[in-house]
Amino acid sequence: MFDLDAQTGTTPVRDAHRFDEAALAHWMADHIADFEGPIQLEQFKGGQSNPTYVVRTPSRSYVLRRKPPGVLLKGAHAIQREARVIGAVGAAGLPVPTIFGLCTDDNVIGTWFYVMELVEGRIFWDATFPDVPAADRPAYFDAMNATIAGLHTIDHRAAGLGDYGREGGFFARQIALWTRQYLADEDAGRDPAMDRLVEWLPTAIPADDRSCLAHGDFRVDNLIFHPDEPKVIAVLDWELSTIGNPLADFGYHLMMYHMPPVIVPGLVGHDLPSLNIPSESDYVASYCRRMGLKNLSGLDFSLAFNLFRFAAIVHGVKGRYLRGNAANADAKQRADAFPEMAALAWNQARRAGAT
Template sequence: MRTEQSAPPAQLDAAQIAQANAGVGAVRTALDEAALAAWLSAHVAGFAGPLRVAQFNGGQSNPTYRLETPAARYVLRRKPPGTVLKGAHDVLREARVQQALAGSDVPVARILGVCDDDAVIGSAFYVMDMVDGRVFWDASFAEVAKDERAAYFDEMNRVIAALHGVDHVAVGLGDYGKPGNYFARQIGRWTRQYLEDELAGRDPDMDALVAWLPTAIPDDDTTTLIHGDFRCDNMIFHPTQPRVLAVLDWELSTLGHPLADFAYHAMMYRMPGDIVAGLGGADPQPLGLPSEADYIARYCARTGRAGIANWDFYVAFQFFRLAAIFHGIKGRVLRGTAANAQAAQRAEAFPRLARLGREAMEACA
């Protein structure tokens, strides 16, 4: 099963990104394999060793492993060992949302066992089915025949619409986040982080977004379950069909505004492909893909909306949010505290994201 990835490095094409993140290798974050095997025997139905463990090459945030026995394969996601920021790397939260969505129209991997005892392997973890299929790192779906690509886009559209249609209270997620006031809270949070990191510096496009966004929040306080990182490379597709078998990387999921979540997903139309999976503003029609307007219309039809007023506000907000994250990475690079080897490349992408956000802001005028 392809697992959670952080944003791919800038200045790599889709093929290089896929190569860098594909497959498994030696275990880099050690765990007690004997203790794990004993726990699996006691808590996962049908488990029978011997156990072989490998670690996925991708997945910067939460170490992720492939577990193999003579009869089965599993995936284990764990919280990184040691001290982590409060609220970060909450793999138990990931497991909870996937368990709640089991049997819904949102495809997720089946959770087989959850362990909150750090003593077993050094941190909390969960085990799920290994889902075999395809992961697309290129948002143009270049690996698929041109006349089939629109069907893959429509399937992504279907799944995110289904997610936003889930009754989060009915599935036991009524307390999964703070309902209401989503944009004001998010804009305030990321503005504070941006302004407080003086070493990373200021950017005129980002300053313009900081000033404008609080004044432009639409009068719509809808709350649904949101994914937070809904991209083509966070899904496993059927090996031959335009069908999503599992949505991955639920680390940023919460209760929030569905149009924020959809705008993050639809940013692929404007996002440079060397930052995260995106079309970089390319004309989608020659690629066999729906236009941004048509994609929005399909989502609206599925969710019962007549349309989306102030669409560019939502896009501007998401570019601002991502720019703020990359600005924080820039600060850590300058302080020498960035652990990820790709951090410097992401820091360099910050002003490009801020500029894209300002362009969306100006389109609202």
């Protein structure tokens, strides 16, 4: 089950993620305008892949994200891509934190990192929005819907991201990528449901081959809402962003309607009408309206693919946990959830026509 306390707030920096704080302060003084120390570091509890810290000073606070220490899979934890895309989409009008600096010198704190604005607002770890009055919940869902549609309508070429990924063929490349990630992490082992998905997914790719800027991890807990209003004021965690397929990116976001209370609470098992939460069909219709589409053909496949990808990510968490370099103290619980996530993905594939 999801442990809210284990994911929210900050904690003293974990021993495995400590670094030379004086070296960081010196770098910030040289690279960030108006910076004044001294600094005090705490580590965010949540966030599985890249360790994330709050850097407090007497006048303001910052957020630092870095690559984790230890042996890493090739191409993973590319925090320089995060910094680049956040800057670009912010200039295009999407709500994101301001990037203050990127460091690609391992000699400063041991790994590459970037420093960005600490946005003050509310993060909801539960997609039911339990702390929001029932009458207001549709507005919060509409704010999420408008934000992801806004992302998908950004002209990525005009935003300077024309080379941020390949146009077309997104599903095929992603299936191949996550298959490789899954098979390469031998420490985490194999799973029969994942093996069946590896075989079936490439045979069932839909014809929809549009391209857009895709977030890759668009969930409610990666959004900061206004302190008092149903308004998204920052989209976080761009590690998996790329030029992708909007059907794939929206399908990942839509997983909240298919997720049980594992890792991140979903909506499965909840009485949506009594909670005044829009139905899945109504939520999809709102997105289609904003995107100028009649429907989302291939959505069942997209959900199966995304559940497979999510299971592959959890499989990676399991591998990092077993190797001792997972960023999150709750990594064991996430690793233990891997078989359930793999089974969920295969069940959705069967609904999409897999046999």
